[in-house]
Amino acid sequence: xxxxxxxxxxxxxxxxxxxxxxxxxxxxxxxxxxxxxxxxxxxxxxxxxxxxxxxxxxxxxxxxxxxxxxxxxxxxxxxxxxxxxxxxxxxxxxxxxxxxxxxxxxxxxxxxxxxxxxxxxxxxxxxxxxxxxxxxxxxxxxxxxxxxxxxxxxxxxxxxxxxxxxxxxxxxxxxxxxxxxxxxxxxxxxxxxxxxxxxxxxxxxxxxxxxxxxxxxxxxxxxxxxxxxxxxxxxxxxxxxxxxxxxxxxxxxxxxxxxxxxxxxxxxxxxxxxxxxxxxxxxxxxxxxxxxxxxxxxxxxxxxxxxxxxxxxxxxxxxxxxxxxxxxxxxxxxxxxxxxxxxxxxxxxxxxxxxxxxxxxxxxxxxxxxxxxxxxxxxxxxxxxxxxxxxxxxxxxxxxxxxxxxxxx
Numbered sequence: 001x002x003x004x005x006x007x008x009x010x011x012x013x014x015x016x017x018x019x020x021x022x023x024x025x026x027x028x029x030x031x032x033x034x035x036x037x038x039x040x041x042x043x044x045x046x047x048x049x050x051x052x053x054x055x056x057x058x059x060x061x062x063x064x065x066x067x068x069x070x071x072x073x074x075x076x077x078x079x080x081x082x083x084x085x086x087x088x089x090x091x092x093x094x095x096x097x098x099x100x101x102x103x104x105x106x107x108x109x110x111x112x113x114x115x116x117x118x119x120x121x122x123x124x125x126x127x128x129x130x131x132x133x134x135x136x137x138x139x140x141x142x143x144x145x146x147x148x149x150x151x152x153x154x155x156x157x158x159x160x161x162x163x164x165x166x167x168x169x170x171x172x173x174x175x176x177x178x179x180x181x182x183x184x185x186x187x188x189x190x191x192x193x194x195x196x197x198x199x200x201x202x203x204x205x206x207x208x209x210x211x212x213x214x215x216x217x218x219x220x221x222x223x224x225x226x227x228x229x230x231x232x233x234x235x236x237x238x239x240x241x242x243x244x245x246x247x248x249x250x251x252x253x254x255x256x257x258x259x260x261x262x263x264x265x266x267x268x269x270x271x272x273x274x275x276x277x278x279x280x281x282x283x284x285x286x287x288x289x290x291x292x293x294x295x296x297x298x299x300x301x302x303x304x305x306x307x308x309x310x311x312x313x314x315x316x317x318x319x320x321x322x323x324x325x326x327x328x329x330x331x332x333x334x335x336x337x338x339x340x341x342x343x344x345x346x347x348x349x350x351x352x353x354x355x356x357x358x359x360x361x362x363x364x365x366x367x368x369x370x371x372x373x374x375x376x377x378x379x380x381x382x383x384x385x386x387x388x389x390x391x392x393x394x395x396x397x398x399x400x401x402x403x404x405x406x407x408x409x
Contacts, residue, residue, distance in 0.1 A: 113150070113308040116279055125370030126325055126337060130279060131308040133363055135329040136160055136286070136300070137275040139268040144328035144363030145276070145300065146372065147309040148398075149405055152302035154276065155397050156362030157377055158291050161274065161298050163265050171265075175258060182251055189244050196240060199233050276302060279335055292400050295392060296377055299401045310364055312394045313371035318345055326354040326376050326389065328363025340389075342373075349390045350374040356389035365391040 113131070122128040132147045136156055143160030147153065158164065163171075206226055213219040276286040286300040319342065326338045340354030352365060356379045365374040374391025398405065 108304065110284075110302075110305040112152075112278065112302075112305050114306070116308060119280055125368065126327075126366070128308075129310055129325075129364065129366050129370040129372075130327055130335055130337065132310045133279070133327045133335070135277040135334045136362065137277065139264045139271055142329065142332070143359060143361045144376070146327075146362075146364040147307040148312075148372075148394075149309050150306055152286075152305045152307045153289070153401075153405055154286060154300040154302070155375055155394070155401075156298050156300065157375060157392075158296045158298045160362045161271065161288070162268055162291065164296070168265070171261070178254060182254070185247055189240070189247060192240050193244075196233070196237055199236070203230055203233060274300060276300070277334065281334075289404055290401055295396060295400060297375065297392065297397050297400055299397075299404060310366065310370070310372040312398060313367055313373045315393065315395055318342060318350070318373060320344060323368050324352050324354055324373070325366050325368075326352070326356055326360055326363060326391075327366065328356075328360035328376060330355070330357035330359040332359060343388060345393070347393070347396075349377075350393055352389045352391065354389055356391075364394075 116131045120127070120131065122131060134145050134147070134154060136143050136145050136154075138161055140163055143156060145154045145156030145160070148155045159167065203226065206222075206229075210219055210222045210226060213222065272288045274286050274288070276284050278284065284302050284305075286302045289299040289301050291298045322342045324340055324342050326340070328336060330336050330338075338355040338360075340352045343351040343353055345351065350365060350373060354365070356376045360376045361378070363376045364372040365376055366372050372394050374393050375397060376389065376391045379387050379389045
């Protein structure tokens with residue numbers, strides 16, 4: 001979550017690339033435009049979308065050659081089959097698209113596993129696991145996630161997508177503190193301005209008394225004192241003006257950042273589409289499937305794809321002291337791995353000394369053979385020590401979203 005600052009540093013806001021929506025018959029490629037969902041964007045580009053649709057209909061019905069649909073299904077061996085001939089007696093078959101239609105980078109069926117494997121040719125189980133790890137861009141920043149099956153389902157933390165109540169409460173407390181400091185600062189400046197006005201008034205009275213003097217020597221001495229005090233008053237006024245301008249600039253900056261923060265949080269509550277960045281920096285749209293009410297867990301899905309995915313490790317194979325690895329996008333650096341040991345575990349959390357920095361949230365905690373055991377969630381930091389990381393056991397996530405992961409091909 002971005003930080004609000006009344007001091008000199010500007011909030012670092014997660015950049016969200018502006019991408020245009022296309023409506024060409026395939027799966028719409030949707031990018032977040034300042035956090036708005038596609039439904040909002042579509043109203044703003046309604047005329048252009050309608051124009052594209054009319055052009056598309058003209059091309060389709062203008063007597064050109066017929067276009068065959070592509071069918072996607074799994075054979076008896078569990079392998080994906082793509083064909084332009086309608087298969088018979090096949091369950092869970094899906095019509096993907098017309099095969100001769102122009103495609104965009106994120107539309108149609110994508111074999112993400114094949115693309116990434118051929119490009120990176122992983123040399124270890126850890127590198128292979130990194131193919132399944134993604135960066136997730138949201139209205140409030142970015143985090144990590146990972147594919148949990150070959151059908152494009154992605155596990156992540158709920159707080160990566162939504163501002164949780166604890167974070168919001170801390171933000172509200174911080175905003176209240178800043179508002180109080182602004183009131184105190186404005187009151188201090190107002191008091192100083194009143195004091196300056198009184199000083200000017202006293203100097204005017206003193207100058208008037210000097211003008212009424214009849215003793216030339218006394219008048220000269222008094223004028224020297226008046227000029228000295230007037231110079232001091234001018235210096236004080238210049239310093240006050242500088243302080244007031246700096247204060248007003250900081251307050252204006254804070255008000256702007258507060259407004260942007262409030263807007264992001266409000267939009268994040270309603271976001272249903274998110275940008276997922278693969279290992280090769282390809283950006284795809286993922287739809288929100290479900291958010292847990294009881295745990296810091298969420299499930300996304302990239303439609304029409306075959307994805308690499310992480311197999312889960314059996315809970316009874318967890319051993320205290322075993323080597324583990326955290327994969328994610330810490331501090332904005334994508335595709336990063338840190339290592340450590342499994343410090344301890346219980347039904348709610350797995351503890352590790354592997355570094356889990358901001359941006360790692362939602363990424364996988366894996367074993368040396370590349371199997372996922374947990375979803376990196378949080379880190380407790382002490383003043384003298386590096387701290388300890390916590391991951392939600394992946395079995396808890398699989399139980400939470402079982403109905404989606406088991407019933408959707």
